Amino acid sequence: YRHDFALVTGTKVATTTTMNVDGKKLEAGAFTPLGFSAQSRAEGPAVLAGYGIVDAAAGLDDYAGKNVKDRVVVVRRFAPETPTTTDPASKRRLGDLRRKAFLARERGAKALVVVDWPLPPSPAPPEWKMPDEAALPALGPEGAGDAGLPVVVVRRTA
Secondary structure, eight states: OOOOOOOOOOOOOOTTOOOEETTEEOOGGGEEEOTTOOSSOOOOOEEEOTTOOEETTTTEETTTTOOOTTSEEEEESSOOOOGGGOSHHHHHHHTOHHHHHHHHHHTTOSEEEEEOOOOOOSSOOTTOOOOOOOOOOOOOOOSSSOOSSOEEEEOTTO
């Protein structure tokens, strides 16, 4: 028995892919869409939703009290440094970009913008300084289907 199915083996950014912040067009190297991003246009007011995490076990809800419906949600990349997020497995799970996209879409967001802008641990040691920015993720196929909304990672300078 044989059954045909679609398989994505590569992705590329269309030459028409652009991103504007406050009416200013970003350079191509300042952002990258993710492989599970929806291919659509999104425009609207932005709202910061912390790290974009909702997890009762970790005691985190970055969407509490925020209305993100029909807005562009901006979240921090990775996971915060808290006593409940110290082990690598929880950091990996909470920092997963697909999970952040799902949570934003579930709350009615139009798009998700991710930036590597960590907060200092609480309480912050006096010698704490902003770590170097992580490289933009490589564009590649990331599972079946898209996230249902555009998802991009931008550099801090954007």
